[in-house]
Amino acid sequence: MRHGVLILPEHRWARARERWVLAEELGFDHAWTYDHLMWRWFSDKPWFAAVPTLAAAAGATSRIALGTLVASPNFRHPVNFAKELLSLDDISGGRIVCGVGAGAEGYDSRIRNDPQLSRGQRAARFGEFVELLDGLLREERTTFRGEWYTVEDVVVKPECLAAPRLPLAVAAAGPRGMALAARHADIWVTSGAPNMFESERYDRVVPLLKEQLAELDRACVAQGRDPAGLRRLLLTGGSVGGVLESVESWRDATGMLEDAGFTDLVVHWPRPDFPFEGREDVLYEFAAAAGLGKDGTR
Secondary structure (H helix, E strand, C coil): CEEEEECCCCCCHHHHHHHHHHHHHHCCCEEEECCCCCCHHHCCCCCCCHHHHHHHHHHHCCCCEEEEEEECCCCCCHHHHHHHHHHHHHHHCCCEEEEECCCCCCHHHHCCCCCCCCHHHHHHHHHHHHHHHHHHHHCCEEEEECCCCEEEEEECCCCCCCCCCCCEEEECCCHHHHHHHHHHCCEEEECCCCCCCCCEEHHHHHHHHHHHHHHHHHHHHHCCCCHHHCEEEEECCCCEECHHHCHHHHHHHHHHHHHHCCCEEEEECCECCCCCECCHHHHHHHHHHHCCCCCCCC
């Protein structure tokens, strides 16, 4: 099991830097941040942009993978985002992972007075967003004509440091999203029940997660893809709770989720108050007890 941590972009860099560096020192495989203009409970609190945060984190670290969890077409355009990702890829020496999602209704979809979309429209837009972004990161020149995006002979250089492109992580919970992940993703992402922040203990969520994993396998088969070639990442702390209660609960969740078929487990960096309230010492104790970063063992 690979372990990751999500760091909210809420602190000035002098303080935030300490957490990104510590995430690497503790031995985490990857560290992530949200990509929003504003975020539900932080609409009137400090909130920094994801891309410059990741650029700074890349300069402060040397090993750990870094990524968005997740970016969305609510305010991102594939062409602009592809150029930013290539820049991050270069700065980090090939450690960037691009996590993307469809984008739910919320501040990011309303703050610029953009038209409100139905669920079906968001799914269709997301399909084109992922297809175009994938193509831009793979090809030197891209032409694309769709309902949501049209680009003509776009040149994206230099190429990604990793071939054929930097890793793409697609968040999906429904059939259309699963099919999209099966076609394009290196990593499939779930947070349990979609767009839910009513936390339920991880062991009680496992049946739902197993259903999602089985649906993902079927989507891979339908796309002619070996399901074993797709990593499966669970982001906890929203609808999946209880993991950070103690080192023992984290160990238990790791074993249970690995048995279910997950390859990657991400927790939120504990905060002193809502949301993601918890104790930082659990991070330190688990990293030491699990041997994160030592000889590649977990």
